[in-house]
Amino acid sequence: DTAVSQTPKYLVTQMGNDKSIKCEQNLGHDTMYWYKQDSKKFLKIMFSYNNKELIINETVPNRFSPKSPDKAHLNLHINSLELGDSAVYFCASSQTTGYGYTFGSGTRLTVV
Amino acid sequence: KQEVTQIPAALSVPEGENLVLNCSFTDSAIYNLQWFRQDPGKGLTSLLLIQSSQREQTSGRLNASLDKSSGRSTLYIAASQPGDSATYLCAVRSLTTDSWGKLQFGAGTQVVVTP
Numbered sequence: 001d002t003a004v005s006q007t008p009k010y011l012v013t014q015m016g017n018d019k020s021i022k023c024e025q026n027l028g029h030d031t032m033y034w035y036k037q038d039s040k041k042f043l044k045i046m047f048s049y050n051n052k053e054l055i056i057n058e059t060v061p062n063r064f065s066p067k068s069p070d071k072a073h074l075n076l077h078i079n080s081l082e083l084g085d086s087a088v089y090f091c092a093s094s095q096t097t098g099y100g101y102t103f104g105s106g107t108r109l110t111v112v
Numbered sequence: 113k114q115e116v117t118q119i120p121a122a123l124s125v126p127e128g129e130n131l132v133l134n135c136s137f138t139d140s141a142i143y144n145l146q147w148f149r150q151d152p153g154k155g156l157t158s159l160l161l162i163q164s165s166q167r168e169q170t171s172g173r174l175n176a177s178l179d180k181s182s183g184r185s186t187l188y189i190a191a192s193q194p195g196d197s198a199t200y201l202c203a204v205r206s207l208t209t210d211s212w213g214k215l216q217f218g219a220g221t222q223v224v225v226t227p
Contacts (some may be wrong), residue, residue, distance in 0.1 A: 040219075041214075042217065044217070090156065101203070101215060103155050106154070108153075
């Protein structure tokens with residue numbers, strides 16, 4: 001009965017590969033997010049979807065492409081992985097008005 | 113552009129002492145402010161959420177205050193325990209259109225409580 005679940009938890013891959021991270025929430029929230037936590041532990045937003053519509057798209061390389069098939073799911077696909085993409089990626093969800101965020105447990109991506 | 117700062121960056125206290133963690137933000141037009149806890153290698157656990165109209169929130173040994181006009185929030189943890197050791201993150205949700213829905217995080221305060 002996990003509220004926000006991400007898969008996989010760990011991902012080790014070679015440079016140049018393409019990989020996907022999946023996220024699902026069962027809270028009934030209408031907005032979902034991807035955040036990146038870099039090696040200095042700083043968290044920064046990448047994307048946000050509200051009811052399947054992209055509403056926030058920060059300055060992120062276009063190798064990163066989010067997809068939201070429905071409001072309970074938000075996936076992140078990364079093409080041509082680079083060493084600098086190594087980080088922890090967090091999925092989160094919230095309701096539009098007033099309430100706080102719920103985060104998933106994160107996906108640790110290591111590019112070698 | 114909203115900027116969030118947390119001071120101190122690290123804190124070590126003996127068990128039983130009260131913890132005081134500070135968070136400041138540059139734009140007072142906020143929707144709410146949320147305190148999280150992050151354990152090493154783990155996700156973020158929400159501790160307290162304060163709406164912009166509120167002055168404080170309490171949960172057990174935790175109390176968070178909000179002074180929107182001065183751009184400050186303080187998290188108090190009473191009678192600290194070794195299990196309180198973690199990184200504490202402050203995050204602000206701004207009202208401005210281009211920041212809609214976005215949480216702006218501070219860099220965190222790493223807390224160690226020694227037995």
